[in-house]
Amino acid sequence: MAELSATGGRARPAGGLELYAWLFMRVSGIALLLLALGHLAIMHLINSVDEINFAFVAARWANPLWRLYDWFLLFLALLHGFNGVRVMVDDYVRSPGLRVVSLVALYSLVLFFLFAGSLVILTFHPLAGS
Amino acid sequence: MYRGGTGQWAWWLHRFSGVGVLLFLLIHILDTGLVLFGPEVYDRVVKIYVHPVFRVGEVGLAGAVLYHALNGIRITLLDFYPELSPRQRQIFYGVVSVFILVFIPVAAKMLAPLF
Numbered sequence: 583m584a585e586l587s588a589t590g591g592r593a594r595p596a597g598g599l600e601l602y603a604w605l606f607m608r609v610s611g612i613a614l615l616l617l618a619l620g621h622l623a624i625m626h627l628i629n630s631v632d633e634i635n636f637a638f639v640a641a642r643w644a645n646p647l648w649r650l651y652d653w654f655l656l657f658l659a660l661l662h663g664f665n666g667v668r669v670m671v672d673d674y675v676r677s678p679g680l681r682v683v684s685l686v687a688l689y690s691l692v693l694f695f696l697f698a699g700s701l702v703i704l705t706f707h708p709l710a711g712s
Numbered sequence: 713m714y715r716g717g718t719g720q721w722a723w724w725l726h727r728f729s730g731v732g733v734l735l736f737l738l739i740h741i742l743d744t745g746l747v748l749f750g751p752e753v754y755d756r757v758v759k760i761y762v763h764p765v766f767r768v769g770e771v772g773l774a775g776a777v778l779y780h781a782l783n784g785i786r787i788t789l790l791d792f793y794p795e796l797s798p799r800q801r802q803i804f805y806g807v808v809s810v811f812i813l814v815f816i817p818v819a820a821k822m823l824a825p826l827f
Contacts, residue, residue, distance in 0.1 A: 611784045666730045
């Protein structure tokens, strides 16, 4: 199992890709404080699930800066979550065969969602579906 | 690796909340993707989120994101300022206190339409 620091975080790896992954978790985490908590505040406190519909999304995405915001959020949240699960596979999946299967499934899933999410954010046009 | 105490609790909750938020994120990418199929399809599906069961789920999601964010700040802070580590337990209690202070009004606001 991954070495834990006294705080219950993962101990800082010595170097290589794992060190970059470790750093990415902290840097993306800080960015997501703004992006994810901001998204929750805007969608669930300032607005609410009662107000969110097609017209709401169309009005919001009329501004390219909101698309950019959502695109950053999509990428950072997905990659942050993906790396978290990757560390968990390292921790819990012992059998080498199952590890390969889990990691292939994980990488495929993330690539699919990054592609699908980007497609939605970048190609949405309010008149195209109606 | 078992170390017991607050660090262990913080760690389990961090993993649990992280996996929960990730699962919702995947669902949310799919539901948002329905905007490409026009207003009828999108509006019919996202109306589900107004249902009382989903409002409770919404509160759970907010709690998971909030805890993960606050405990993430704690981990990052202690990683980059190891001199704070003798106070890590107090910092965890700080996380719990801020969580309660923010979560209660947020949950109240989200559940208010049910009453």
